[in-house]
Amino acid sequence: MTDRALVVVRAGALTTVQDLGRPGHAHVGVPGSGALDRPASALANRLVGNGIEAAVLETTLNGCAVRARCAVTVAVTGAPCAVTVDGRPAAWGAPVTVTAGAVVEVGHAVRGVRSYVAFSGGVAVDPVLGSRSTDLLSGLGPAPLADAAVLPLGEAAGAPGRVDVAPAPGPADELVLHVLLGPRDDWFTKAALRMLAVGSYRVASASNRIGLRTDGPALERARHDELPSEGMVLGAVQVPPDGRPVVFLADHPTTGGYPVVGVVRGRDLAGAAQAAPGTPVRFVPVPVRR
Amino acid sequence: MRPLPVGEDALLVECASGEEAGALHAELLRRRSEGTLPGVTEIVPAARTVLLCGLAEPRRFATLLAQWDIPPMPPAMRETVEIPVRYDGPDLAEVAAMWGVTAGEVARIHSQARFRVAFCGFAPGFGYLTGLPERYAVPRMATPRTAVPAGSVGLAGAYTGIYPRSSPGGWQLIGTTDAVLWDPTREPAALLAPGTPVRFVADGAL
Numbered sequence: 001m002t003d004r005a006l007v008v009v010r011a012g013a014l015t016t017v018q019d020l021g022r023p024g025h026a027h028v029g030v031p032g033s034g035a036l037d038r039p040a041s042a043l044a045n046r047l048v049g050n051g052i053e054a055a056v057l058e059t060t061l062n063g064c065a066v067r068a069r070c071a072v073t074v075a076v077t078g079a080p081c082a083v084t085v086d087g088r089p090a091a092w093g094a095p096v097t098v099t100a101g102a103v104v105e106v107g108h109a110v111r112g113v114r115s116y117v118a119f120s121g122g123v124a125v126d127p128v129l130g131s132r133s134t135d136l137l138s139g140l141g142p143a144p145l146a147d148a149a150v151l152p153l154g155e156a157a158g159a160p161g162r163v164d165v166a167p168a169p170g171p172a173d174e175l176v177l178h179v180l181l182g183p184r185d186d187w188f189t190k191a192a193l194r195m196l197a198v199g200s201y202r203v204a205s206a207s208n209r210i211g212l213r214t215d216g217p218a219l220e221r222a223r224h225d226e227l228p229s230e231g232m233v234l235g236a237v238q239v240p241p242d243g244r245p246v247v248f249l250a251d252h253p254t255t256g257g258y259p260v261v262g263v264v265r266g267r268d269l270a271g272a273a274q275a276a277p278g279t280p281v282r283f284v285p286v287p288v289r290r
Numbered sequence: 291m292r293p294l295p296v297g298e299d300a301l302l303v304e305c306a307s308g309e310e311a312g313a314l315h316a317e318l319l320r321r322r323s324e325g326t327l328p329g330v331t332e333i334v335p336a337a338r339t340v341l342l343c344g345l346a347e348p349r350r351f352a353t354l355l356a357q358w359d360i361p362p363m364p365p366a367m368r369e370t371v372e373i374p375v376r377y378d379g380p381d382l383a384e385v386a387a388m389w390g391v392t393a394g395e396v397a398r399i400h401s402q403a404r405f406r407v408a409f410c411g412f413a414p415g416f417g418y419l420t421g422l423p424e425r426y427a428v429p430r431m432a433t434p435r436t437a438v439p440a441g442s443v444g445l446a447g448a449y450t451g452i453y454p455r456s457s458p459g460g461w462q463l464i465g466t467t468d469a470v471l472w473d474p475t476r477e478p479a480a481l482l483a484p485g486t487p488v489r490f491v492a493d494g495a496l
Contacts, residue, residue: 028480029410183294231334231341255411263297
């Protein structure tokens, strides 16, 4: 009997199933969701021979462990960590062949926050609105992993990637976020816009898949009226009443009523996914021609 | 209409009013269905704006948009969704007091209004419905409830909304419906999408 499935041995602090998310439904209030560190999840998929749209596991800080009920190729990317198979050290950032019954242990992140674990064939939980992603804001998709949960796997399609070790830049000591100013930069004082550029910010511990919160100097508003709800994009730097910028990540709400001072460049968001609480954040405002 | 650049590939079009945003949204949907809209990943209307995401050339699109001749809000392109409601909400008396009418009249006024889903947000399938005259606007509750049951019909500002599932919330609750607002296994999952005309039908004798 071919039982293509995983059994969760140790769910970890927060491990979710993620793919490319469910874009196209924001108008009915559905967040885009999907893997926070897209390059890392795509790499993990390629290493095991999957298309980049296959669902992977996204861990948070302390990894997870699963028992494979079938022979499967596994790759771990994203936050660097120790990987073991039945207790024996195995490669991180490379395809690892696992026999049926073996336990794959993804260890604590040595740096960064989120490791991505891809399995040949992909995690094959039922999709919701075309995606297998867990959306922590609206509760769509599978629940976060729980001990003893069983996750079906799809049929392996392609041959595993032919690289032995994939070079991937580790998380940086400082998170640099280029911010394209607008649409509501004019809701802030000139001093606030300077503060965004020079202020010393750090990743706050309340950060999650919805947003990267920051600790640091408050941004002063030039306007104090209420902003009618408007559409929010991935990477939006929203400034709530406490003045501390929040960078919207994959599970962000689709509309919001606090002004967005700017939007983080798409290619900087993978870094935001890997910035642990306490990491210094440097915002680099980029003026936009109107 | 004022198009504001948002990040690398999005445009937030700011309109003078909710009606203008609704008209622009309808025009965007019309052009998308006839295949004359540049590729976009999302069209998200809100209170006074429409957000377009995934534009290859947002700046160019902003220029094109300035030349559009947008007809005023067209008569509803889809059928009116009728929502049966029991006007039995815990805030009904308070809303009646704010409106200066009886509870029965709240039900009558609310069920006679013609609503439109202006936009969605807060939760999948949660629509912000316009249609009540501005004089019936009510404030949100000072202290939001920690749990509002699914199907609760509430008021905030001049909007009406229905909770698709149990969640915390600060809207003034005037009634309850058994309508299923959100079912991801249904096509479409959301009963109320932006632009949908809505009527509330009072359930039972008043």
